[in-house]
Amino acid sequence: MNYFEIFGLEEKFSVDLDQLTERFQAIQKSVHPDRFAHASSQEQLLAVKKSTAVNDAYQTLKKPIKRAEYILSLRGVEIPNEQVTFSDNMFLMRQMELREMLAEVKFADDVDAAVFEVTQVLEIEFEQLFKAMQVLLFENSESSNKEACENLRKLKFYQKLHLELDRLEDLLFDD
Amino acid sequence: MALLQIAEPGQSTVPHEHRLAVGIDLGTTNSLVATVKSGLSETIVDSNGDDILPSVVSYQKDEILVGNKAKALAIIDPENTIVSAKRLIGRSHTDIQKKYHSLPYQFCGDENHPSFVTRSGKINPVQVSAEILKTLSQRAQDALGGELTGVVITVPAYFDDAQRQSTKDAATLAGVNVLRLLNEPTAAAVAYGLDNEHEGQQEGIIAVYDLGGGTFDISILRLNKGVFEVLATGGDSALGGDDFDVAIVDYLIEQANLQRPLSPSMERQLLDQACKAKEALTLSNSYQVVLTLAENEQWSTDISKEQFELLIKPLVNKTLRACRRALKDADIEVCAVKEVVMVGGSTRVPLVRAETEKYFDKTPLTSIDPDKVVAIGAAIQADILAGNKPDNDMLLLDVIPLSLGLETMGGLVEKVISRNTTIPVAKAQEFTTFKDGQTAMVIHVLQGERELVDDCRSLARFELRGIPAMTAGAAHIRVTFKVDADGLLEVSAMEKSTGVEASIEVKPSFGLAEDEITKMLKASMTNATEDMQARMLKEQQVEAARVIESVQSALNTDSHLLSEQENLVINEAISSLAKITQGTVVEDIEKAIEKLNHHTATFAEKRMDASIKTALSGQTVDNI
Numbered sequence: 001m002n003y004f005e006i007f008g009l010e011e012k013f014s015v016d017l018d019q020l021t022e023r024f025q026a027i028q029k030s031v032h033p034d035r036f037a038h039a040s041s042q043e044q045l046l047a048v049k050k051s052t053a054v055n056d057a058y059q060t061l062k063k064p065i066k067r068a069e070y071i072l073s074l075r076g077v078e079i080p081n082e083q084v085t086f087s088d089n090m091f092l093m094r095q096m097e098l099r100e101m102l103a104e105v106k107f108a109d110d111v112d113a114a115v116f117e118v119t120q121v122l123e124i125e126f127e128q129l130f131k132a133m134q135v136l137l138f139e140n141s142e143s144s145n146k147e148a149c150e151n152l153r154k155l156k157f158y159q160k161l162h163l164e165l166d167r168l169e170d171l172l173f174d175d
Numbered sequence: 176m177a178l179l180q181i182a183e184p185g186q187s188t189v190p191h192e193h194r195l196a197v198g199i200d201l202g203t204t205n206s207l208v209a210t211v212k213s214g215l216s217e218t219i220v221d222s223n224g225d226d227i228l229p230s231v232v233s234y235q236k237d238e239i240l241v242g243n244k245a246k247a248l249a250i251i252d253p254e255n256t257i258v259s260a261k262r263l264i265g266r267s268h269t270d271i272q273k274k275y276h277s278l279p280y281q282f283c284g285d286e287n288h289p290s291f292v293t294r295s296g297k298i299n300p301v302q303v304s305a306e307i308l309k310t311l312s313q314r315a316q317d318a319l320g321g322e323l324t325g326v327v328i329t330v331p332a333y334f335d336d337a338q339r340q341s342t343k344d345a346a347t348l349a350g351v352n353v354l355r356l357l358n359e360p361t362a363a364a365v366a367y368g369l370d371n372e373h374e375g376q377q378e379g380i381i382a383v384y385d386l387g388g389g390t391f392d393i394s395i396l397r398l399n400k401g402v403f404e405v406l407a408t409g410g411d412s413a414l415g416g417d418d419f420d421v422a423i424v425d426y427l428i429e430q431a432n433l434q435r436p437l438s439p440s441m442e443r444q445l446l447d448q449a450c451k452a453k454e455a456l457t458l459s460n461s462y463q464v465v466l467t468l469a470e471n472e473q474w475s476t477d478i479s480k481e482q483f484e485l486l487i488k489p490l491v492n493k494t495l496r497a498c499r500r501a502l503k504d505a506d507i508e509v510c511a512v513k514e515v516v517m518v519g520g521s522t523r524v525p526l527v528r529a530e531t532e533k534y535f536d537k538t539p540l541t542s543i544d545p546d547k548v549v550a551i552g553a554a555i556q557a558d559i560l561a562g563n564k565p566d567n568d569m570l571l572l573d574v575i576p577l578s579l580g581l582e583t584m585g586g587l588v589e590k591v592i593s594r595n596t597t598i599p600v601a602k603a604q605e606f607t608t609f610k611d612g613q614t615a616m617v618i619h620v621l622q623g624e625r626e627l628v629d630d631c632r633s634l635a636r637f638e639l640r641g642i643p644a645m646t647a648g649a650a651h652i653r654v655t656f657k658v659d660a661d662g663l664l665e666v667s668a669m670e671k672s673t674g675v676e677a678s679i680e681v682k683p684s685f686g687l688a689e690d691e692i693t694k695m696l697k698a699s700m701t702n703a704t705e706d707m708q709a710r711m712l713k714e715q716q717v718e719a720a721r722v723i724e725s726v727q728s729a730l731n732t733d734s735h736l737l738s739e740q741e742n743l744v745i746n747e748a749i750s751s752l753a754k755i756t757q758g759t760v761v762e763d764i765e766k767a768i769e770k771l772n773h774h775t776a777t778f779a780e781k782r783m784d785a786s787i788k789t790a791l792s793g794q795t796v797d798n799i
Contacts, residue, residue: 052599
C-alpha cells in the first residue's frame, strides 16, 4: 500500500491537511501500541509495526517538500544526491549570493533587522519556486516531472539555509 | 423461568475484571503514586496520610530508608543519604562534576557508570530510583489490596535515551511491570484535558510549562476529540527549582565569606537554608537565613524577594527561550496558544508565574495542584492501558525530544531521526565499507542537535561483525533505528546485498548493560536462583494468560475471518497452552505461547488491517 492508499486519498500533490490529519488520528486510534498495552507480546509488536508505518506515511504526506519528493519517487523520478551540483548557472550564482548574505548577518549593526531581511528574501524566493513546482507536478509529464525535481532540489537548498539561519539566531540570542 | 444470557456482539463473555494499575510520578525532589478509583484519578496516601514521598533514600546499617525518614538524615548523614538521584541517572561522572560541584557523596565506579560509596556498599542511581519505585508500588498494593497489573512511570519529556532506559531499568529492579514511560507534560495535559470539573473538555493548542525540582520541560500540544498530539517539546534536563537553591547557596557563600570546599554537612545546611528561603519568599518579602558556621558561631543575613528574583532571573529567562524554540518547532505563534498549564512545584515561585504569564499573554492554569497533576494524568493513562476502559478513545501521540544520529567520517553526526518526530518511528540509513575486505565496522549512536560528535550525547557503540568481504564501497549496510512508544531506541543492522544479518554487540555508553541488571536483581534476592526461577515462571504465566485472553476475545469478534480448519487449530493451541500453564516448566510455557502465536500471526494481522479499514470507512462516511 502506498502512503496515499493508507489514508484512502487520491494520489496528487494537493492534499486536504485537515482530512489527512483526521484520518491519521482515526487509524492511530485503532493501531497505536497504547491500544495493545495489555495484549499479548505478538499483538504489541504488530501494533508498533503498523503504528510506525502510519506515522511515517503521515509525516511524509503532511510536509509539502517530503510529499513532493514522495510523489516524484512514485512517478519513478529519483532525487539526485545533495552533493550533485545544479546545472542551472543562474541558480549557482544565487546560491553563492545567498550564502554570503547569511554569512554577513552576524556582522550587521542591527542583527535583528538583518535576520528579518534574510528571512524575508528566503521566504519570497521559496514561495515562487514552490508555486512553480506545484504547477509542474500537476502537469505530470516526463519533462515536467524532471523539472519539478530540479525545483524541489532548489527548495531543499532554501530549507537548509533557513535551518542554518535558525541555528544562527539561536546562537546570537542565547548567552 | 430463568433467562438465558447473551453477550453483546463484540464484547467478551468473561465478566470484566478491574485491573489494578497506577501512575507514578518519579520526581527529582518528590514522588507520588495515583490511581483511578470509581472514575476519579487521585493520589494514594501512606499510613501517615501523606501522598508526597520525598525522593530521598538513606542507606543505614540494617535498613534502607525512603522518604521522610531518609530526608531527616540528609544533614547529619549526607554521604549515605542520596537526594535527587534523578539528576544523576544516565549521566557520566564528568557531567555530574561539571553541573553539581558540591555534592556530598563519595563517588566510585568508572567515568560513565558512577556509583555512590555508602555503608551498604556501592550503590548506583538506578538502584536508588528502584527503592523509591518499590516503596510507592508497595504503598499502592497495600491501599488497593492486590497486585498491580502495571504502572505508568512519568519521565521529563526532555530525557534522553540513556535517562529513559535507566528509568525503565530501575522499574525492572523494583519488580514493577511498566505499561508505558509517559512524558510528564503529556501526563499533565491528560489530567487537564480530561478534566471536566475544572475547565471543561479542552480543544485547541495548549502549552505545558513544567518546572520541577531538577528538570524543565515545555510541550506544545494540540487537543482534538480525545487525541493529544504533541507538536513539539523542548527543555533542559538539568534545570529546575534545585538550581534556584544553588543560586542562593552561591550567594550565601559569597556573603558569608566562606571558601569551598566545604564539609558535606555544611553544604547540606546551606542547601537546606536556601530551599527554605525560596519557599518563604513565595509568600513574604524577605527571609532571614541563619547558618551555624562552627560551634557557637552563628551567621545570619536577610534575603529580600528582589534579591532572590535577581538571582534566578537568568534561569527563568532560559526557560522562556526554550518556550520560544518549542513554539517555533511546532510552527505555532504565541497568540495561537489557547491555554498554558503550569506543572511542577517550582512554578509556585511568583517570578516564574509572572514571567510565563507575560510571555504567553495568558493567565496560566493552576487549578490542579502542580505537584500532583503529573501523577493524576499518569494514573488516567495507566487505567486505560491496563484495559479498564475499552470504550475510551483517548490517544496520546508523543514525540522524541532530541534527534538521533550516527557518527560518520570526520567526527560528524548524520541525523537519522530528527527531534519532534511522532513515535513510534523507524528510519533506516545505508552505509558502506571504507576498505577492501573490511568485515567489521563500529557504529556510534548519538543523540542531540549539534553537528559534531563531541557536542552530542553518546548513547551506544555497536560492533558489526560478519560483513562479507568485498571491495570498498560494495557492501550496503542498512542500519535501522526504531523508537518505540516509550521513546526507547533499538538499533539493528543488515548487509543488504547478501542479506547477512550482522551480529551486534551493544555497549550502552551510560547506564547498565542487561546482564548487569540481572546480576543486581539476583543480588537483591535472598535465594537468588529459586527466586529468579519463580519470577520467570510467573512472568511467563502472566504472558500466557494475556495471550489466551486476547486470542479468545479476538475469536469472539472476528472468527469469521478464519476458516473452520484454522479455527480448530487455534482452539487446540489455546487449550494446550492453558493446560501447560498449570505446570511449572518455564520453557514449555514459552514454547506453547510461541506455538499459539505462530497459528494466530496472520489472524492478528488480518484483524488489524480490518480495523484500519473500519476506522477509515467511519471517516469517509463522516465526511460525506
